Amino acid sequence: DGTELTEIENYVKANHAQPDPEMFGVAKDRNVIIVSLESLQNFVINNEMDGHVITPFLNELTKDKDTFYFNNFYHQTGLGKTSDSEFIVENSLYGRNGSAVFFTHSGNTYDSLSNRLGENGYSTSVMHANSKSFWNRDIMYKAMDIQKFYDVESYSIEEGQAVNWGMKDIPFFDQSVDLMKDMKKPFATRMITLTNHHPFDLDEEDKLIPEYTSNSNTLNKYFQTVRYMDEAVKGFFEDLKENGLYDNSIIIMYGDHYGISENHNKAMGMYMDKEITPFDNAELQKVPMFVHIPGYGKGKVMDELSGQLDLRPTILHLLGIDTKADMQFGSDVFSPDHEPFVIFRDGRFVTDKNIYTQEVCYDIETGEPTDEAQCEPYVERATTELNYSDTVINGDLLRFKDQKDGSPEMKERE
Ligand code: GP9
Numbered sequence: 001d002g003t004e005l006t007e008i009e010n011y012v013k014a015n016h017a018q019p020d021p022e023m024f025g026v027a028k029d030r031n032v033i034i035v036s037l038e039s040l041q042n043f044v045i046n047n048e049m050d051g052h053v054i055t056p057f058l059n060e061l062t063k064d065k066d067t068f069y070f071n072n073f074y075h076q077t078g079l080g081k082t083s084d085s086e087f088i089v090e091n092s093l094y095g096r097n098g099s100a101v102f103f104t105h106s107g108n109t110y111d112s113l114s115n116r117l118g119e120n121g122y123s124t125s126v127m128h129a130n131s132k133s134f135w136n137r138d139i140m141y142k143a144m145d146i147q148k149f150y151d152v153e154s155y156s157i158e159e160g161q162a163v164n165w166g167m168k169d170i171p172f173f174d175q176s177v178d179l180m181k182d183m184k185k186p187f188a189t190r191m192i193t194l195t196n197h198h199p200f201d202l203d204e205e206d207k208l209i210p211e212y213t214s215n216s217n218t219l220n221k222y223f224q225t226v227r228y229m230d231e232a233v234k235g236f237f238e239d240l241k242e243n244g245l246y247d248n249s250i251i252i253m254y255g256d257h258y259g260i261s262e263n264h265n266k267a268m269g270m271y272m273d274k275e276i277t278p279f280d281n282a283e284l285q286k287v288p289m290f291v292h293i294p295g296y297g298k299g300k301v302m303d304e305l306s307g308q309l310d311l312r313p314t315i316l317h318l319l320g321i322d323t324k325a326d327m328q329f330g331s332d333v334f335s336p337d338h339e340p341f342v343i344f345r346d347g348r349f350v351t352d353k354n355i356y357t358q359e360v361c362y363d364i365e366t367g368e369p370t371d372e373a374q375c376e377p378y379v380e381r382a383t384t385e386l387n388y389s390d391t392v393i394n395g396d397l398l399r400f401k402d403q404k405d406g407s408p409e410m411k412e413r414e
């Protein structure tokens with residue numbers, strides 16, 4: 001009811017981080033390209049497997065002057081996997097515990113990133129070469145006001161262009177750039193890659209590095225598909241340049257969720273040369289995040305602790321769109337007020353001092369259990385925040401927001 005909404009709004013307002021004036025609007029009026037990198041975890045970045053570089057192109061980006069590389073950024077998904085990451089990025093709300101919100105709440109009212117961008121003159125879309133109903137996307141995208149879904153029907157998959165779950169990333173990016181040429185400008189699109197997906201199968205010709213050797217077939221093949229995806233992203237950047245779409249765009253890329261589950265701890269332990277503890281398992285939920293602004297020149301490595309819920313406010317602020325009246329639980333990663341506190345869907349959390357998992361409070365520096373009292377205040381906040389997000393979704397509370405604030409136009413301009 002109304003009182004619930006007010007209480008939650010007060011919490012959200014109290015946690016709002018004002019944008020850094022230096023960063024607010026730096027990408028104003030540019031096309032927005034958001035790339036969801038399937039199953040990409042951060043541990044492969046600037047790393048090697050048996051002497052082979054795994055992500056040569058992304059490694060270059062981590063040192064690139066037009067790129068902010070976030071090396072302390074976490075996925076916050078649950079069982080909804082890719083669809084949860086999409087939900088989080090669009091709404092800056094948590095997915096649901098034990099189910100996929102794309103299935104359970106596709107009839108809700110949302111104030112999505114795409115909705116906000118549409119209001120601001122962008123043509124909005126998602127590009128993903130899978131059937132449109134997978135994860136109930138066709139229905140949920142309507143609820144999130146995504147104007148166009150370039151699903152598998154928008155692509156032509158020639159012989160040799162599909163593997164594993166479907167279209168390979170290289171032809172996918174290639175054809176997507178062609179489709180972008182015809183989009184109304186400025187456009188905002190989210191691209192979802194597919195090749196680096198369990199069980200990480202590849203055609204021989206796409207294997208650019210050998211397999212790893214361990215008791216886990218999954219981990220062994222993972223390095224190869226990651227390497228392939230890296231090659232695909234490299235080609236994508238080249239294509240954008242060749243087609244005149246590069247300079248006037250901002251490209252945001254992130255891993256959607258883990259690729260290697262805890263079932264492969266033994267093999268991961270071998271690769272990392274240590275025994276994998278619950279602390280390590282939590283840290284392994286880091287995914288890379290890149291904000292690439294062609295011509296910007298002041299990019300750097302950012303170790304600010306942050307997560308996927310932060311993407312919505314971050315992106316909107318980079319485009320010069322205010323979010324202070326918005327129901328969102330993340331905050332702008334470039335804001336001086338951004339708080340180093342990341343909550344996982346399952347209640348685990350990370351602060352700049354601790355990781356809390358399986359009801360144990362670990363010291364972030366040593367990885368050893370430490371004084372519970374350090375985690376205590378955050379345990380309560382994590383519970384509150386997850387509950388608030390659930391309340392918003394379960395009660396479809398965003399449908400009341402416009403009414404309370406007055407007309408939709410007033411809300412937009414608040
Ligand atoms: C399917 C793709 C993979 O379209 O997004 O989904 P996932 O299994 O990673 O959630």
Ligand code: MN
Pocket residue numbers: 038039081082256257
């Ligand atoms: Mn996925």
